[in-house]
Amino acid sequence: MIKTKFDYNKYLRQNTLPHIWCPGCGDGIILKSLIRAIDKLQIKKDDIVIASGIGCASRLPGYVDFNTIHTTHGRALTFAIGIKMFKPRLKVITISGDGDALAIGGNHFIHAARRNIDITLIVFNNYTYGMTGGQYSPTQPIGSYATTTPYGNIEPPFDVCDLAKAAGATWVARSTSYHALQLDKLIEAAITHQGFSVLDVITNCHISYGRRNKMKSPVEMITYQKEKGIPVRSAENLKPEELTGRFKTGLIYQKNDAPEFCAEYQKKLELLKTK
Amino acid sequence: MANNIKLMQGNEAIAEGAVIAGCNFFAGYPITPSSEISEYLSVKLPKTGGVFLQMEDEIAALGAVLGASLGGAKAITATSGPGMSLKQEHIGYASMCEIPCVIVNVMRGGPSTGLPTLPSQSDVMQVKWGVHGDHAIIAITPSSVNESLYETVRAFNLSIKYRTPVIILTDEIIGHMREKVIIMEKDSIEILEIKLPSVPPEEYKPYNYLSGKVTPLAPMGEGYRYHVTGLIHGDTGFPSQKTEVIQNAQNWLIDKIYKNVADIEKFEEFQTGDAELLLVAYGSTSRSSRQAVMMARAAGIKAGLFRPITIWPFPEKQIKNLAKRAKIILVPEMNMGQIIFEVQRCACNSAVHGLNIVNGEPITPDQIYDKIKEITK
Numbered sequence A: 001m002i003k004t005k006f007d008y009n010k011y012l013r014q015n016t017l018p019h020i021w022c023p024g025c026g027d028g029i030i031l032k033s034l035i036r037a038i039d040k041l042q043i044k045k046d047d048i049v050i051a052s053g054i055g056c057a058s059r060l061p062g063y064v065d066f067n068t069i070h071t072t073h074g075r076a077l078t079f080a081i082g083i084k085m086f087k088p089r090l091k092v093i094t095i096s097g098d099g100d101a102l103a104i105g106g107n108h109f110i111h112a113a114r115r116n117i118d119i120t121l122i123v124f125n126n127y128t129y130g131m132t133g134g135q136y137s138p139t140q141p142i143g144s145y146a147t148t149t150p151y152g153n154i155e156p157p158f159d160v161c162d163l164a165k166a167a168g169a170t171w172v173a174r175s176t177s178y179h180a181l182q183l184d185k186l187i188e189a190a191i192t193h194q195g196f197s198v199l200d201v202i203t204n205c206h207i208s209y210g211r212r213n214k215m216k217s218p219v220e221m222i223t224y225q226k227e228k229g230i231p232v233r234s235a236e237n238l239k240p241e242e243l244t245g246r247f248k249t250g251l252i253y254q255k256n257d258a259p260e261f262c263a264e265y266q267k268k269l270e271l272l273k274t275k
Numbered sequence B: 001m002a003n004n005i006k007l008m009q010g011n012e013a014i015a016e017g018a019v020i021a022g023c024n025f026f027a028g029y030p031i032t033p034s035s036e037i038s039e040y041l042s043v044k045l046p047k048t049g050g051v052f053l054q055m056e057d058e059i060a061a062l063g064a065v066l067g068a069s070l071g072g073a074k075a076i077t078a079t080s081g082p083g084m085s086l087k088q089e090h091i092g093y094a095s096m097c098e099i100p101c102v103i104v105n106v107m108r109g110g111p112s113t114g115l116p117t118l119p120s121q122s123d124v125m126q127v128k129w130g131v132h133g134d135h136a137i138i139a140i141t142p143s144s145v146n147e148s149l150y151e152t153v154r155a156f157n158l159s160i161k162y163r164t165p166v167i168i169l170t171d172e173i174i175g176h177m178r179e180k181v182i183i184m185e186k187d188s189i190e191i192l193e194i195k196l197p198s199v200p201p202e203e204y205k206p207y208n209y210l211s212g213k214v215t216p217l218a219p220m221g222e223g224y225r226y227h228v229t230g231l232i233h234g235d236t237g238f239p240s241q242k243t244e245v246i247q248n249a250q251n252w253l254i255d256k257i258y259k260n261v262a263d264i265e266k267f268e269e270f271q272t273g274d275a276e277l278l279l280v281a282y283g284s285t286s287r288s289s290r291q292a293v294m295m296a297r298a299a300g301i302k303a304g305l306f307r308p309i310t311i312w313p314f315p316e317k318q319i320k321n322l323a324k325r326a327k328i329i330l331v332p333e334m335n336m337g338q339i340i341f342e343v344q345r346c347a348c349n350s351a352v353h354g355l356n357i358v359n360g361e362p363i364t365p366d367q368i369y370d371k372i373k374e375i376t377k
């Protein structure tokens, strides 16, 4: 049993532990942050649905005592949309790796964002396909190495936040597995936001990514997150060239008055009733 | 109130059947020749508070259907050819996680984009085997507009009762033709409702492989918190790699369907009592076959027709029985030969012939009758 000041046990499914993550993996940090945020919001466990795709990150739902769906690779958002539309009173949170959310699930990602449906998507962005052993992913930086980019990656990566915003998400933020306290607040805000919220969390996978890219320990990877992350505000004062190789952290975009899909659908139903 | 007679199109009848069954969720992606189903439901479902969604592709559509079904919806999707190929991933997921859903495939010519507006029956084996991994499937092949409606209701019932995807495997001809439909009074139609489990949440397990009984699927959000995964899982729903759990799970997926064949099967026989020449045909082709049986009878050939309505599981027992008398069997299909292999397997002492015409046109009674003459010569 994990014993700390905060009692995680009431949210963890003891019978499914230990988890499958490698020692030092960043995913556990995000899991704990998610639990703290949900606890802070005091949402009933019965009212939370967590859907995930396939990958290391996507194993998260198995460990937490909510309504949990470990779906197919890339398609968690489609299940999430189905259950959210059918039971809008439920809080639906989707967990994806970067490959899951942006490669195989890229189409679902942009369409969920376009609909602005009240679902939170947390992307566990480790720049790689962790579960399958470190092939290159659509967020992997140019020049870095993977099992399938042995001579260095030449594909430009997606910026998860830019993509989300462009596609219509109304709440977009980034954090890291280093910035755990900020992460708590952002997850809380993402869940509270009425609309499609995307939280890009840079997380460390020293096993599949780090050791091929001169960061073989979790410490080196966490240090990378600390050094390369730059708060949105501070980034505003920097020239573009000073931002190369760095990423913004914090709330990047928020729009509160955009029509939310479930609410719009309900409005139509009401209209039909009066007809 | 008397039964209500309506003129309807086959696809509309499927959609209306869904409404009668209490369907409250549709997600789809447009494709000919199935789009009328979504168009019809886009009008009907919102009027009764149901959800209609047009998703970004067929994979997403079935994903949304499964998400809704986990929430307790009676959910359906409809597609054709290329869309059916995309659905396979989530048909497998629905089989593995035992999530009820109804999937309509209005067959058109293939492979690939094939013949968008013309009929075929080429997806019969895809429906059975298209998903990777071992599983069992229920598929229904209606042969009239009226049957399309009531078989859709039955499809919903079966999907809930056996917690399984059920496929309505119709074809462009049945889907697009217009015929008389008798809308029966609602209380004379059997409709299964989704219920909460009879046990309290702390005792609920989403699966029970060894009990031989299908555990009801608790709608999410009602106090029954459990885990769903496409990984092999035990009774608790959590993944397992224990050899006995794996074997039990695999056995269960097959057994829950095949041990209940008597309940799931449905077929129609026409003049089979003394038939020495048996036709086995389904969907639109069964209509021409029926006509051909009459032509043959008029010419003194003792012909009969066996028509599977539930095509998967395949009605082995009936074919075996009929084949005791019928030493010549003809299987007309609008494909290059699919169900004929099942018939051959069940009727190994009979001469089983195929009539395979795939040219975008229906197989006519004359073509079938000509073939009958040829093989009975």
Ligand SMILES: Cc1ncc(C[n+]2csc(CCOP(=O)(O)OP(=O)(O)O)c2C)c(N)n1
Residues within 6 Å of the ligand: A054, A055, A056, A057, A058, A073, A096, A097, A098, A099, A100, A101, A124, A126, A128, A129, A130, A131, A132, A137
């Ligand atoms: C349709 C399909 N294609 C491929 C796979 C194999 N696969 C499993 S996990 C994965 C990638 C996971 O990477 P990511 O989404 O970034 O998550 P991570 O493991 O890094 O957390 C792949 C390709 C699969 N399960 N399903």
Ligand code: SF4
Residues within 6 Å of the ligand: A020, A021, A022, A024, A025, A026, A027, A056, A057, A126, A130, A131, A204, A205, A206, A207, A208, A209
């Ligand atoms: S492979 Fe990487 S992402 Fe997966 S558990 Fe190990 S460290 Fe974490």
